[in-house]
Amino acid sequence: MPLQALRTVAKPQNGVGAFILQCKRLDFHYCDWAGSSRGMKYAAKHRQPPHLSMQTLYLLISSRSTSSFLKHNLSAFAAANPSIEISVSPRPGKHPVIRGSYVNGREKAICVRNLEPTEVVKKAEILKSANGEKLRIERKVVKSLNESVRGVWSPFHGREYRI
């Protein structure tokens, strides 16, 4: 055979064409009894979302759970990130935790004990924008699949060095 071919697989470049968000699932766990889940479930600070009706506002003011992450911020967070599968479930007797699952199969968890709802939102954003890899110091920040444009220096091309 004069010419044969070698089979390989084309390498993915996430973002060049379509962008796939690496965080595919977020689990929110809380505890009904413990006080560390207050920011997740309850909060002391009162917030007035403008789109709620007066009846809903009255119900909110009358109960202690005025503004909490699960009640107010989660639905907006889920609507803003439709590609993440979100589940909420109680974990009695434990601190509240957000657990993220990623496309590379790894999981990351952040304990949100004693945090305010806005801080819980920030932790959720951290998990959303992560890619599941282990945290490491990147020594070479520029990575590319293409070879160098100007070429690597070689002693056999170019001006010879003569003494």
Add this chain to the structure above:
Amino acid sequence: MKRIRLDRWATQLQPPRNPRLHLQRCPFSSETRAPRRELQQRQDQIQHQWQHQRRHATTRRKLSSTAEVLGEDASGAPIPPGTLQDGELAASPPPPLYAPSHRRAAQSAKLSALHARLSLPSKLPLQTLARCLIDPSADPRTGYNNAPFAVLGQDLLGYYTSEYLMCHYPRLPMPVLFAAQYAYVGNATLGAMRAEWGVEVVAAPGMEVDPGLLQLKRTVPGNAMMDGETRQLKEMPQAKRLGSGRRNEEHGYRRGMSSRIVFDDQFGDLQSGLPPADARPYPGAAISSPAEDSVEAGSEQQQDALGPVTTPPSQLQTPEETHAITVEAGSASFIRALTGALYLHAGSAASKSFHRDHVLSRQLPLHTLFHFTHPTRDLSRLCDREGFEPPVARLISETGRLSRTPVFVVGVYSGDDKLGEGAGSSLNEGRVRAAAAALRSWYLYSPPDTDVVLPSEVEGAAGTGRAKKQWKPQMVDYGEIVT
């Protein structure tokens, strides 16, 4: 030749066109700008509308077997036949389900997340996406699995990839073209793509699993032990052989490139599903009668032949009879089905942009696919054919000739023009590498982007409107080098 109207063919996915309905199109589709949070509500509403219409429409028109609509209640459990209101439908019991009902598609968070993660258009309903995730090994009925979509999608992906390769690299030889096609849309790549999309695979298919999981009957790994044996499965002789679909296959003729182009699939591999030449047909097969003088000989051969009796796929009705497949094959059928479903629901422009975003965005260095056996011979034949001066190898520079690590940089010249250059640790190696580099530069020629017009940009629905490009005749190469 008339243009194939795929929107007519796709009526099995759509209800009968009823002028009383507010929407004059597929009830599962919605406006392109519908907000995602209203999508599911709208889908449920329209689905209920269509179901009420269809109750009265079954006698008028025989629809092909789509997913089960009337045999269950909202939770997905089958309704006992006695409780059905409609007298016409009480006669037939609801067909069994081997995969989650399509009603659960709108309630699955995994499925909606997948739909959004891939930025699929809202014209593609969640129910169809759920059906694309059901492999024929999980449910062999073609009205319930992704096989019809996969057939269409495989052709679409192959068409878009091959036209891209042929128009951008007109001189690619056939083996490399097959390998590049496999690298872009082959089974291995599609299996990796499914994992990159975050689509998980079930351990075993069933009605209770989440609709957002890929359902297939998984084959036993090769390093598992055979029952009652001390050897592993992969060391046992394979009972199933593939047929090649060629005449005189039993004589074992060489499968050359031209033969692969005519008989094999888009990657140059044997077509799946063809029985080998010595297989006995299933009972009741419509066999074309051989010539009269060889009838007796043919019948004797059929009785004496020892081979597997093939079962037609239409006779399989339960997952217990289907063959188990690998996760890679199931992933490939899912992605092909998704492309086909996108074409049917959202049009050719959507499927083309899907291919561009997910397939063509991948990086494939074509120069790594070449494997030469005699590059110097091929190069001299090429120069002779093209009318160039015969190639001559000259030493450009060298070092360490008598040492342990010499380096010779050799260039191949045709007259005064350097065709290629290569470095090696011997003079011969440098010469051969230089010839290989020259051949690669010939084969990987690419016309300027302004001269490249793909056929799909001109023909079909993608070409209509003001975005239609003007056709320019594309470069067709003289052919491969004959040695």
